[in-house]
Amino acid sequence: MNLVSLCFPCILAYTPFVDPLPVWDVWYLTLVPLTVGIAVVYKAVKCNEVSQIPKQAAVISLYILGGLLGAALGLWAVVSWIS
């Protein structure tokens, strides 16, 4: 057993594209690249000028993430109030 496998047994056990990414505790962060991807393709389709895509995609990404955060906070408040 070499030094690397002693120090990083979890990393060596992980095989990309075969094993799932260990993001169980921070799964909500995966929403960010998904949101950005949706916004970029949506704006690539909608914008007549390609130069507008980055700015408009950034704006719509913030809107979507803000909406998701608002919905999460609203649901958290309702659940807290009920329980």
Add this chain to the structure above:
Amino acid sequence: MPEPKTVSSVPPPLVALAGWVVPGAGYFLIGHKTRALVVLVTIMLLFLGGMLIGGVRVVDAPNLRGSGSIGYEIAQKPWFIGQVLAGPISLVGAAVSRHFPASHARVFEIGTLYTAVAGMLNLMALIDSAHRAARGDVR
């Protein structure tokens, strides 16, 4: 006086087909090269990102030779309808994924969501590229 629009020499169905084979290729055929690159990179990143998060097994094709009818088998794996819209990469992924165990729970769902969203975004892009070809929005 606005310039008259040129009519695309590429038939819209061919543009749509190219957009399925390689995401963004429909835009490339009608001269929207930067838009094609943006669509290609984003859709590939989403699709590969989904397979990275949930494992390649998130791309799971229905067994059309199964005991049920074709409609029944497809209804058992409805996410594949979205995934296959991302192009042949989904078919390759489905062929490869049969040899690996499936992941479970939330990461599997997130990976499935990523890959299916990538396919549905590609559907939107290929419809738009074919529409632009039909109306002569060629560069």
